[in-house]
Amino acid sequence: MKELGNLLITLFYKLVSLIIIILPDQIRFKVGVLLGKLLRKTVKSYNEIADNNMRLVLKDELSPAEIERLLEENFTHMGLVIVEFIMVRKLNKNNFRNYIDLTIEGEDFLKDAYSRGQGVIIYTAHLGNWEWLGAILAFLGYPLTAIAQRQHNKSFDHSINKTRRDKGVKMIFTREMSQRDCYLALQNNECLFLLGEQYPLSNGWPVRFFGQDTYAFSGVVRFAQKTGASIVPTFLIREGWRKHRLVCLQPYRVDKDTDRTEQKRILQELTAKVEMMIRNHPAQWLWIHERWR
Numbered sequence: 001m002k003e004l005g006n007l008l009i010t011l012f013y014k015l016v017s018l019i020i021i022i023l024p025d026q027i028r029f030k031v032g033v034l035l036g037k038l039l040r041k042t043v044k045s046y047n048e049i050a051d052n053n054m055r056l057v058l059k060d061e062l063s064p065a066e067i068e069r070l071l072e073e074n075f076t077h078m079g080l081v082i083v084e085f086i087m088v089r090k091l092n093k094n095n096f097r098n099y100i101d102l103t104i105e106g107e108d109f110l111k112d113a114y115s116r117g118q119g120v121i122i123y124t125a126h127l128g129n130w131e132w133l134g135a136i137l138a139f140l141g142y143p144l145t146a147i148a149q150r151q152h153n154k155s156f157d158h159s160i161n162k163t164r165r166d167k168g169v170k171m172i173f174t175r176e177m178s179q180r181d182c183y184l185a186l187q188n189n190e191c192l193f194l195l196g197e198q199y200p201l202s203n204g205w206p207v208r209f210f211g212q213d214t215y216a217f218s219g220v221v222r223f224a225q226k227t228g229a230s231i232v233p234t235f236l237i238r239e240g241w242r243k244h245r246l247v248c249l250q251p252y253r254v255d256k257d258t259d260r261t262e263q264k265r266i267l268q269e270l271t272a273k274v275e276m277m278i279r280n281h282p283a284q285w286l287w288i289h290e291r292w293r
Helices: 002-022 025-042 044-058 064-090 107-115 130-139 154-166 179-187 219-227 260-280
Strands: 101-105 120-124 144-148 169-173 191-195 204-209 212-217 230-240 243-248
Touching: 002 064, 002 154, 025 044, 025 064, 044 064, 064 130, 064 154, 107 120, 107 230, 107 243, 120 130, 120 219, 120 260, 130 144, 130 154, 130 169, 130 191, 130 230, 130 243, 144 154, 144 179, 154 169, 169 179, 179 191, 179 219, 191 219, 204 260, 212 260, 219 230, 219 260, 230 260
Parallel strands: 101 243, 120 191, 120 230, 144 169, 144 191
Antiparallel strands: 204 212, 230 243
């Protein structure tokens, strides 16, 4: 029965995807806004987690009414991300600029890091449109391997990961990967795409994030130290409907002789960079993760 339910969900997703792809552009935008409103009204667990997270870390900065407005904006953004992810099927390296009004800030940081030939760790977050970020980097000529979690729905998981692979993004899955997979990608001078703001399944070191004690995945600094790869904080920020800004920040290096104390300081700095970007664009972060445990 569960398998049938998962199959129906996948078929519904594919049907909705086909409809969205053929719709006029402004109608797609309205569909995205509507999807966000539906998520806000119907998925109680998402609402509770997002509301709890915002009140935990923003209660001294925003009033209850302001948090409520932020929640509305946040769910609207999620709806637009869903529609844009569906639209990525139409994109390729030759036509993507016809669909995305893209500005790039700090690409020299990424170019210089990549030119060293030791791989690059793209340190990012569920901020802006992280799905388009991976595809755009691949379209710009940066070979990309992304670390991701499997979806519980196997049919849906297959569908979305096929879309990612079709855009040139290779996948490594958290519960199936070995560290060797990550090292090999970097040793082949690929970009390893890592969503660093999630609560780690393992190998976490303590950090402060939005004034709260939590943990962050330590593998990012260990991968960099072992391979010589640079860590480049990179984000794709929404500035309008299909209008985005690709932001690359100054890279971090972890030398072979860097001790554990310095490694932890670098991880805390990376966490602070993510927090800075989220504070600049709070409606664009995925607040529905149980980040603080």
